Amino acid sequence: MDNSIFPIHFAPVQGHTDHAYRSVHSSIYGSTFRYYTPFIRVEKGTPRRRDIVDFKASLEENLPVTAQVIFRDMEELEILINSLGEAGAKEIDLNMGCPFPLQTARGRGAAVIGNTPLVEKTAKMIERYPDISFSLKIRLGINNSDEWRSSSDAINSMRLHHLTVHPRVARQQYKGETDMEEFKRVLEMTSHHVIYNGDIRTPDDVDRIRKRFPEVAGVMCGRGLLARPSLAMEISSKKVLSIQDRISMMLYFHSRLLSHYQSTLQGDTQILMKIAPFWEYAEAEIGRKSWKALKKASTMPKYLTALAGISVESDYCI
Ligand SMILES: Cc1cc2nc3c(=O)[nH]c(=O)nc-3n(C[C@H](O)[C@H](O)[C@H](O)COP(=O)(O)O)c2cc1C
Incomplete structure (x- = not known):
């Protein structure tokens, strides 16, 4: 399988993928199509300064980095987009997948995906920022894999560069079976380029996803790349390291x-x-x-x- 131009995205992982990690990783291994900051949120009315500093440091080094935001309403989203825009962001990823109860209980992350009016408002809000390219990262729901479906029209109406799908529900956190049948349904129902995310650990795992879903536009790896930082390099160079x-x-x-x-x-x-x-x-x-x-x-x-x-x-x- 020709993996040379197949994009491997480095998933955002809080506590791991900060600027220092992204910078050193990129200088040693290259090959990662894009990095994402761990989610940036509003605290006491503004984004945390250190999150913005961390993001800007990667921008200043010309790393391919996207800032990711988590929000519960349009007020938070607007603050985040404005602050990141001022910091120089040209790409912003919208988090509708975080399963951490501290976030979902406050209506953020995975709690947004089944909240169709909020997804619709998000679609409208991002129209106000034509100079920024948006992407969206989702889970399938909080408790059931079909919860995202009520928002599928709203998702399709969004101006997105791509849609990343982690086919679990928040209740599972990061364990248990991924729902590949429901992932297939997302592929069938969406008009966006879809990036698959979940449990990719080896070059063979990438091949399996590509064979089963040839229309997938890339994969995003989190724990797999943290465990094996050479993974994207091995895939793009078609050379598996010992x-x-x-x-x-x-x-x-x-x-x-x-x-x-x-x-x-x-x-x-x-x-x-x-x-x-x-x-x-x-x-x-x-x-x-x-x-x-x-x-x-x-x-x-x-x-x-x-x-x-x-x-x-x-x-x-x-
Ligand atoms: C400790 C931890 C922190 C995470 N932080 C974020 C985050 O800030 N934003 C986000 O979108 N996903 C976050 N994730 C989810 C990952 O980006 C990814 O979707 C998940 O780990 C599944 O992919 P994987 O099987 O390749 O690791 C986090 C995951 C873990 C385990």
């Missing part, structure tokens, strides 16, 4: 990110809090023993000892 080469590159990636945090943060505790999640999804790559040791490490010396336990027998040159 596990040792992948680990070797990942250790190099980690060392660059750690140096960055060491030069920008104060104290081991803060640095450890930022760097330790790097391995969260990598158990299958680095092995259970190393993964557990890294997870358990409560101090920097213990963390570095655990890191040294990851076995590498690679001569891969970066």
Whole structure:
């Protein structure tokens, strides 16, 4: 299958895909079609300054980055679009998929998709910003996979660059079966370019999606790319790396990110809090023993000892 131009989007993942991660990832692996900021929200009437700073840092480095926003009404959406527009955003992704109860209980994220009047208002609101390209990321609903259907006309009426679909409901969070039959229905009912998102971990997973749904315009990977940061590179270069080469590159990636945090943060505790999640999804790559040791490490010396336990027998040159 020709994967050279098939777009792989790096999903937004809170606590992981900040500017430093995006920047170092892009400089080592390239190949990722687009990065997304974790969702930016309104707090006390304005977006958090550090979220805007984080987004702008990627823009200034010319990374292909889209700012993602989460909102519960038009007032919040307008504040977010205006602030991001001022910050230089040319692309904005609308989050209608977040399953975190703190957000859905307040009517944001996945709670929006079944709220058809709000989806309709969103469609109207984005018409006011012709210079910004919008995309939308959805789940199928909160409890049932058919909840999105009531909003399908409103979604079709939106001026969107693409629609990303994670075919689970919020109740499942990130576990359990994806509903591929309902995903097929989205493909049938929508007029937008559709990006598939969910449980892509290997180049074969991408091939499977493309074979089953040839009309899919790209895939978005979150945990799969965090676990295997070379995934998009392997797909676009059509060269699957050995596990040792992948680990070797990942250790190099980690060392660059750690140096960055060491030069920008104060104290081991803060640095450890930022760097330790790097391995969260990598158990299958680095092995259970190393993964557990890294997870358990409560101090920097213990963390570095655990890191040294990851076995590498690679001569891969970066
Ligand atoms: C800890 C965590 C944080 C996430 N944060 C966001 C977010 O800020 N915005 C968003 O659209 N999705 C977020 N997601 C969802 C991912 O973007 C993605 O849709 C989900 O992980 C499924 O894709 P995957 O199986 O490739 O990981 C988050 C997921 C996790 C596990």
